[in-house]
Amino acid sequence: MSTLLAVDGLDVTFDRHRVLADLSLHVQAGEILGIIGETGSGKTTLARAVVGLSPVRAGRITFEGTDLTALRGKARRAWRRAGQVQYVFQDPLRALDPQHTVARIVAEGLVVAGTLDRAAIDARVRAALAQVGLDQSLAARLPGQISGGQRQRVLLARAVALQPRLLLCDEPVSALDASNRNHVLRLLADLRDRSGVTVVVISHDLSSLAGIADRVAVLYGGRLVEQGPIGRVLSEPRHPYTALLTASAPSVRREHPIPARALRPAPDHRPVAAFGPDACSYASRCPFATQACVTAPSTAGSEWSVACHHADAWRSRLAVGAMSTRRTA
Numbered sequence: 001m002s003t004l005l006a007v008d009g010l011d012v013t014f015d016r017h018r019v020l021a022d023l024s025l026h027v028q029a030g031e032i033l034g035i036i037g038e039t040g041s042g043k044t045t046l047a048r049a050v051v052g053l054s055p056v057r058a059g060r061i062t063f064e065g066t067d068l069t070a071l072r073g074k075a076r077r078a079w080r081r082a083g084q085v086q087y088v089f090q091d092p093l094r095a096l097d098p099q100h101t102v103a104r105i106v107a108e109g110l111v112v113a114g115t116l117d118r119a120a121i122d123a124r125v126r127a128a129l130a131q132v133g134l135d136q137s138l139a140a141r142l143p144g145q146i147s148g149g150q151r152q153r154v155l156l157a158r159a160v161a162l163q164p165r166l167l168l169c170d171e172p173v174s175a176l177d178a179s180n181r182n183h184v185l186r187l188l189a190d191l192r193d194r195s196g197v198t199v200v201v202i203s204h205d206l207s208s209l210a211g212i213a214d215r216v217a218v219l220y221g222g223r224l225v226e227q228g229p230i231g232r233v234l235s236e237p238r239h240p241y242t243a244l245l246t247a248s249a250p251s252v253r254r255e256h257p258i259p260a261r262a263l264r265p266a267p268d269h270r271p272v273a274a275f276g277p278d279a280c281s282y283a284s285r286c287p288f289a290t291q292a293c294v295t296a297p298s299t300a301g302s303e304w305s306v307a308c309h310h311a312d313a314w315r316s317r318l319a320v321g322a323m324s325t326r327r328t329a
């Protein structure tokens with residue numbers, strides 16, 4: 001597989017608050033990459049940086065060899081209009097103009113791109129609706145006249161109409177009930193399988209990603225703490241935060257034997273050092289942190305990488321009592 005999107009050493013700062021710190025992540029062509037992390041960890045900021053909506057202070061974002069962070073003015077607008085990367089917003093109701101019909105919404109990007117005539121645009125809209133499993137009869141409806149699951153599909157149809165190379169889906173199922181959630185996740189996998197589009201799915205719910213992603217990247221406090229093939233990461237996490245996430249997710253918990261309790265600091269736990277802005281982002285919450293963690297660890301490994309000074313040792317320090325599985329985690 002070749003690298004489609006490369007993020008290297010990315011720093012994003014809002015009003016002196018460093019939201020992403022030295023973040024590097026590569027997305028391979030044709031894969032589904034899940035990005036997981038708790039609220040505020042920087043997932044949306046990362047996706048928005050890729051489409052030029054976050055203030056990048058340092059680092060590079062390269063898409064198929066084009067340095068997006070260096071694009072300015074006309075070149076930037078032309079690249080955007082071409083629609084190679086589509087960001088699918090988190091909240092369908094807010095992202096859809098309530099006054100526009102579904103057909104007009106799905107056609108929007110094609111009209112802006114200006115490369116197709118009306119008949120070709122209409123054909124693309126029909127194809128996009130079919131691709132996301134929406135009946136053509138919905139084309140004349142307004143967003144307020146369709147269900148939440150259908151609205152999410154309209155957002156996807158608007159994105160796929162542009163035949164993008166990369167779809168960045170921000171929490172695509174968080175507003176949906178369980179059955180709609182599965183449908184939309186399945187749909188993303190189908191889109192990838194049928195058209196070869198590369199998909200990045202952002203979620204704070206590991207269970208949503210477990211069934212569809214090839215690889216997963218774990219963010220904590222604006223830093224990448226682990227990334228690798230999803231099956232291996234879930235069954236044998238190398239970062240204590242990933243281990244806690246997997247232990248806390250009911251659908252994946254059975255795959256790995258450490259109870260969540262063993263991965264949280266004991267009530268009498270005192271951090272060993274004052275952890276400043278250069279420390280490991282997880283240090284103050286980590287039961288295994290030591291003086292070494294006052295500096296952020298670099299990510300080691302390529303196919304499966306982890307940013308933890310104690311990646312090879314923390315398991316041996318798990319308290320034996322806390323490993324008992326008799327009490328629920």
Ligand SMILES: Nc1ncnc2c1ncn2[C@@H]1O[C@H](COP(=O)(O)OP(=O)(O)OP(=O)(O)O)[C@@H](O)[C@H]1O
Binds near residue numbers: 039040046204
């Ligand atoms: N425009 C902004 N101005 C100031 N701070 C911002 C802005 N956008 C995001 N932040 C801050 O950046 C941090 C990361 O936010 P972000 O939305 O990227 O997190 P997230 O992981 O996507 O969270 P969630 O799962 O809740 O969507 C938060 O502390 C947030 O308050």
